[in-house]
Amino acid sequence: MKKKIEQLAEWLDIKTNFKGVVVTGVSINTRTLKPGDLFVPFRGENVNGHQYVRQAFEAGAAASLWQRDEPNPPKDVPLLIVDDCKLALQEMARSYRNELSTMVIGITGSNGKTSTKDLVASVLKPYFKVQKTQGNLNNELGLPLTILSLDEDTKFAVLEMGMSGFGEIEFLSRLARPDYAIITNIGEAHMQDLGSREGIAQAKFEITAGMASHGKLFYDGDEPLLLPFVEEFPQAVSFGFGENNELAVTNIKATENGSSFLVSGIIDAAFTIPVLGEHQVKNTLAAILVALEAGLTEEEIRRSLKNAALTDMRMQIIQADNGATFINDAYNAAPSSMGAALNFLRETTMKEDKWLVLGDMLELGDNEQRYHEDMAKLISGEISGVCLFGPRMKWLRDKLAVSFSGEVIWSENDYAPIIEFLKERISSDSIILVKGSRGMALEKVIEPFTAN
Known part of the structure; x- marks a missing residue:
């Protein structure tokens, strides 16, 4: 983005006495602010960003917003006075999106949003200018910041959309106006806010609310809860393991270099990705569908997928100093993604000596005990031992005491x-799968094994 301050004032329907000041980005944090940025000060429970406005200008800010009811605005710097800084940020993103010719790909789902984002960006990047959501900037503040960070000549923007309640995805969809949307799956995260998996499906389907009329939805065709919604949405394309999907996958094989698989339906072809796990192969199907829409050939897709790069802690292979192999899948966890990871470990032939390090699954609502206990059904004799971390994992330990013959250790809060x-x-000879919700920070278990 490169806009004069008067253009921003026009977007916000306000007046400004400053002319010619050029803004080249937006920041909400003085520690990461870049020269030329517009600083957006927010008032939080503990911190009022307005007290850092001076500091922002010292760091090179070109201008700053200032909330109208905040006293003592500085007089000698370019300010845009607004009624609400958050709403102003969102309105600037909406206006900028309206000017862009960028094709937007919106991604939501209970699990796999970031991996799918990375896979979609990876398959397109060798052939187009692509930008994607950085970190977890996928909510009502993060998405506007991401939109405002897009270069004007970006061909594809791959945007995550997260939520915790009804209406949030709809808001983000109407803001981003995706040309293509992806629903990776329906899991159990945010059950405490949405009440049921049916409620989660309804909330995720909100991603279609702002879709362009020419757009397409790519969705998890193995999830029956999505069927009532897609029946009334003609531009929907299914992907998954089931043979009835419009793009189906079979013959998944895991190696030390990743996964190979066959797809059938819209195209019949063989692909490989440098990532482990059947769930990651399924996420790749969405990337293949987007690539086909972008006009890439089968060979172009195959070539770019071979070099796909995922954000750390998504089935990430880490070699320990003693030769053991850690699979770091510790970014997040829910029953569905936990089950997929456990299936991978049970079936892999990479190494014979298999170990689990599992942490609490958070935000599961009233049924969290049952979800943790149910994991015992997926842990069988192929596993040498299980390490459990967090207060909720005590439920799983108690179940394993009855059903599992291998070694088990549980620690409530000490790694x-x-x-x-x-x-x-x-x-x-050992392979160790490490998985838990982000709040458990299970990557700390791996760090001592890779000191060199």
Whole structure:
């Protein structure tokens, strides 16, 4: 974005006495602010961003918003006085989106949003100018910041859309106006806010609210809860494991270099990705569908998928100093994604000695005990031992005491016992899957094994 301050004032339907000031970005944090940015000060529970406006200008800000009811605005710097800084940020993003010819791909789902975002961006990037959501900027503040960060000549923008309640995805969809939308799956995250998986499906389908009339929805065709919604949405294309999907996958094979698989339906072809896990292969189907819409050939898709790069902690292969292989899938966890990861470990032939490090699954609502206990059904004799971390994992430990013959250790809030337990047991013949919700920070279990 490169706009004069008077253009921003026009977007916001306000007046400004400053002329010619050029804004080249937007920031809400003085620590990451770049020269030329517009600073947006927010009032939070503990911090009022207005007290950092001076600091923002010292760091090179070109201009700043200022909320009208905030006293003592500085007089000698370019300010845009607005009624509400958050609404102003969103309105600027809406106006800028209206000017862009960029094709927008919106992605939502209970699990796999970031991996799918990375896969879509990876398959397009060798052939087009692509930008994607950075980090977790996928909510009512993050999405506007992402839109305002887009270069005017960007061909494809791959945007995550997250939520915790009804109406949030609809708002983001109407703001971003996606040309294509992807629903990766329907899981159990945010059950406490949405009440049921049916409610989650309804909330995720809100991504279609702002879609362009020519747009298409790519959705998890293995999820029956989405069927009532897609029946009334003619531009919907299904993908998944089931043979009735319009793009179906079979013959998934895991190697130390990733996964190979066959697809059938819209195209019949073989592909490989440098990523492990059947769930990641399924996410790749959405990327293939987008690539086909972008006009890429089968060979172009195959070539770019071979070099796809995912954000860390998504089935990330990490070699320990002693030769053991860690699979770091510790970015997040819900029953569906946990089950997919456990299936991978049970079926993989990469190494014979298999271990699990599992952390609490958060935000599951009233049924969280049952969801944790149900994991015991997926842990069988192929697993040498299980390390459990967090207060909720005590439920799983109690179930495993009855059903599992291997070694089990549980620690409520200290990583050290688990680290020591593994140090005494794993070798170059071991593969260790590490998975839990983000709040459990299970990557800390891996760090001592890769000190060199």
